[in-house]
Amino acid sequence: MHLTLYTRPGCHLCDELKEMLLRIRPQQAFELSEIDISREPALERRYGRDIPVLLIDGVEAARHRIAETDLRRKLEQRQSG
Secondary structure (H helix, E strand, O other), rough: OOEEEEEOOHHHHHHHHHHHHHHHHOOOOOOEEEEEEEHHHHHHHHHOOOEEEEEEEEEEEEOEEHHHHHHHHHHHHHHHH
């Protein structure tokens, strides 16, 4: 399973989501790519201030915030499906 986190420096919501991902990673097997949208103009235009955005295997799973229980459920569903 591959997770992609769209973020930018100074984004406290991004930092919170990344901390959550790192906290649950020992119980959920996934690869994580973090992409700084401020380095890519097309992504900056696409997401702007709508970050963080989390994709699970290319499908948007969260924008701005997600409860840890909801994220764990989505990951478990993806692993079993």
